[in-house]
Amino acid sequence: MTTAIDPYAEAQPARGVRFLAALNPLAKIAGPLPAMITLVFVRDLRTPLVFLLLAYAVLLIGARLSGRMLALLLLGVPAAIIVVGVGFSVWTDAARVDQSLVVLQMGGWTLYGGALAVGFATALRLGAIATLALIGGLTTTGPDLVRSLVQQLRVPYRVGYTALAAFRFVPRFGYELEVIRQAHRVRGAHGGRGPVAAVARWAGYVVPLLAGAIRHAERVALAMDSRAFGAYPTRTERHLVPLRARDLVFVLLFWAATATVLLSPFWPSV
Incomplete structure (x- = not known):
């Protein structure tokens, strides 16, 4: 039997979820956002790998994941990275990497180490971006996100609460x-x-x-x-999604980690 869900009711924290569920939805978007933007432009192996591990650490520490989601993170994402990485490696133009080490040769076809580096750099970027997006996606409800957009970013409540009705x-x-x-x-x-x-x-x-x-x-x-919805420029909020000091601390710590990954002179690029 399917039960109705009231989108206007105050969201309850998901069962077993740790500190991520208590953060403001906008903080969970703003924190990983610079890292996700950076990953669009980088081409090395080290940067997306470090961001992927950072996203894993935040998810495993900050959210008590279900068995299915844990299997997806620990098995599904690495398997997808391997498949995508090999696929991009095979399709990489050999003329671009023919100066690198030969990894495999079958007849007239040769797989170079440079092609593997290009393929897995792309796969790691995609995996890191997706995993960073899960930080907010796994611990945020749609209604809470809409409420925070209305309350903190001043999105017109006519738009926001129409979206809530759509839920x-x-x-x-x-x-x-x-x-x-x-x-x-x-x-x-x-x-x-x-x-x-x-x-x-x-x-x-x-x-x-x-x-x-x-x-x-x-x-x-x-x-x-x-009910004269939209007749007034503002409305009284029934359920508040506040922006607290801990949200700002999370954002600043994530930004600091992002800057450390990008600016550290001690990690050689691959």
């Missing part, structure tokens, strides 16, 4: 889709197996689901108009 559509669509499926099964509509039957079933779900979405959007719009 309510997601669980409602799941509930209505299950109701439509049950109705079709009771009536024996679109039976059978195979890809054609599956496409026919989904085609039968689209029209009633779209009609339900339009009706729900109309009800939400009428309710907002009847």
Whole structure:
């Protein structure tokens, strides 16, 4: 049974989550942002590797991850980096790296060490950017992010709370889709197996689901108009997402770590 979720209710910390869940969502975006921007431009192996390890350390210390997410981080991300790195290495132009060490030679095809360096530098950059994004993504709810945008960045509340209303559509669509499926099964509509039957079933779900979405959007719009939503330049916040000193400390520490990685003269570039 699908239960409705109130997007306006105050978000509760995720079960078992540590200090990251208590931080302001904007702090978890602002902290890793300079590192993510830097990774777009670097081309060495050392910088993305260090940022990847930094992101791992913050996630493993700051959030108690589920078994599935832990497996994704410890097994899935390294496996993806290896696959992507080898793929980019194979497709690297040999003329650019033919002065480097020969790693593998098969007939007329040669894999150079320089090609591996280029491929894995790209793969590590992608992996580091994705893992840094998970710092905020795994411990922040959509409603809290919208509230912080409205309260700290002064995004117009008409825009922000319209987005909050949109969050309510997601669980409602799941509930209505299950109701439509049950109705079709009771009536024996679109039976059978195979890809054609599956496409026919989904085609039968689209029209009633779209009609339900339009009706729900109309009800939400009428309710907002009847409550004079948007009639005033500001509104009183029911749930606050404050920006505290610990948020600023997290951002400054992350920026300091980023500067250390980029400016340290003791780590040779690879």
